[in-house]
Amino acid sequence: MLEYLRSFTILPVWESGYRPGPGVVQGTVVQGTPGGPAVDQIPVRLDGYVDFQPVATFTTTVDASGAFTFTGLAADESIVYLATLGYGGISYTSPMLRLTAGAPSAETTIEVYETTEDAAAIRIDRAHWIVDYQPGALLVGQILAFGSGGDRTFVGHTVDGVDVPVTVGFQLPQGAQEVMLENGTLGDRFRQVGDMVYDTAPLVPGEATKQIIVRYAVPFPETSVQLGQTFAYPVRSINLLVVDTPGLAATVTGLEGGEAQDFQGQSFRIWQAADLPAQSAVQVALSGLPAPGAADPRAGAGGTGAGRPAAGQATATFNPWMGWVMGGLALAALAGVLGWAWRNGRVQTHTRHQDLPRQRDELMRRIAELDDLFAEGKVDERQWQGQRAKLKARLLEISLRLTDSTGG
Template sequence: MKWNRHSAAFFSAALVMCIAIGWLGVARVQAQGAAPFQIQGQLLNGTHDAPPDSVANLPVTIFQIGPQGPVERIVNTDARGKFSLTDVITNANAYFARVEYKDIKYYSEITPAPVGATLPLTVTVYETQTIPADFSLARVHLILEVQPKVFNGLQLVQVSNPTDRVFLIPLPLPAKYDKVQFDDVRDEGRAERLADGSILFPVLPNASEILYGITIPYTPPDFTLAMPLQNDVGGINLLVSKLGAVTATGANLSPGNPFTSQNGQQYLVFAAPGQKAGTTFTANISNLPGADNTQNLQTLIFVVGGLGGLALLAYPVYRRYAVKNKTNVTHDHATLVRALARLDDAYARNELDESEYQAQRAALKAEALKGQLTESSAGAQAAASDNG
């Protein structure tokens, strides 16, 4: 087969999709490099009354992200939860570890190569429990960008787990959604997708939020958004990009002040009060555009679906890309930080109520994620060009 730029791009895309759906172990490569060094690691159990031997003799998967893709190695912990890997490739750019404990996957931080050679990889697992009787979602933010025949959405779920055990919750998902994808490949690995389309996700101790992308097809001009709730929710914010005469209405759905994001996109802001488990949040979105958008939808699904994988696959090239554009990247980050600071100050001065503050803060975080999508996509394109 002739290896050309198109072949390289296809190969990169295939690797991206494998990584994005959690098949990190599929892409095994034999790396060529200098003499290997050793990676040290420690498995901990963060539950105070965990069995003393809970971290002993457990398999640990170590991923080494090299120029040719991820390399997977499996080692076992000793009686104290320590593990090490001597068969290390030295041309890797980053390392991280994964452990499956009581059917839940746990990960270390993704560590750059210079740090991975000197500091241990640490993975903390927890004992499991059922959902606490008093558990509720603090707030759900659904941010919808209107495209012809499809909403490109981001959902931010605020949670709290003050215990030292982990539990699974069903994510609040709109009915008739098409795709759900997490921004971090590790979160994708943690998610448990069920046959009926529901998704269970572990809430770790000290967790604060769960973020994922979502696409929802619709038939114009009107669409009823319905989101069944399996847990109590403290409040719901709905943000819809302002396009033509698009608007939203619903029982107990109150309009707030429009919000303008850092890139100039305007959003209509709506807030709903707390909802009980077993109810369904609904909103009627009217005057939607009807032009065909099939190709754009396919592109979005690829980009959102490959976000975590792109970040890993394109890491070497993205580092070069980030250095070349360091001023812009730093400026964008600083702009978002300043915007969040201004928002916090306005809330402290009582210029915004709680729902408006939470909605606008979620929108800014969503915009930051869009920036990550753009940077990762650019890095992947550069990777394909280099391979060509």
């Protein structure tokens, strides 16, 4: 319990709390493009993170055999290490690494690639589409994990209306407003032309090597709305979660399912599909929504009412994300977790499917334990909310992966 409490300690900004130790990370840089040149004599950086905050940075050089080694590292399971190097102007990153007292050494491989301007191998490996609402507006979040079946990093091609090469793109539904992207901004990394948003960052070969997280609102004038999207690439796996409340009717074309499932006290209806071809369209028709200025029917029903108006109280202003985030969906926290993990390029967790139920149960136990600590006054509200959001975000991610693999 003492170690658990220490995980909530907030250190001064001038002191990371990082202490050297017996830890060792050994790595190899591999040329992933057949016929490409050997990779050596380039710098590689190792960063250590605690709770998604950097605490230490080390540098070394890849030797003539493509190997590198970092020694004197803290062997602490709370620290996540990432090794990163630049090749051909593109950043490549190792999987996340952990060192512990019982296993103070880790080995990793970083693959680098030559480049291409051919987009034929692009696909969407996983797409998660989550729909909530407040009176007068849908609140939508999407997580799009792009991958490539090729053996070269895709550096982009030109499209009309954009002055730099773009790599992948996705369509915004008609009427989307308040568009927010976690890993960049419109007009900088991301460019919008009509209803299409394009990314300008390279796409590395492999499964789900680029993650884009977008949130937006879709206002509606009465009590119904249409939501549609066409996917420009093949989609290996997609699921749609629509908050399930009394009186809300949903008709979905392009996906199958619609059964209700519970997540942390909130019910969602879930639709899914696999192996959709490029240019597949998904249409969502919702009715029975609360009109602008009406009361949210969940406010007094014991559902996701936290942060929503009380029963009978009108929503006076359009505040796109307050009801959604405070309602417990925690997609904003999930976006922060995944955005951090994917910020430097290719980061993969390599979690085996058979481990997911165990991880889900452990996260639920930790959430309950954290709630007990807060109730006992052993952690303050800010620490409780921050840690709880991260745990619930990870729990949501695992639940979605289990749903993907079981079809339920």
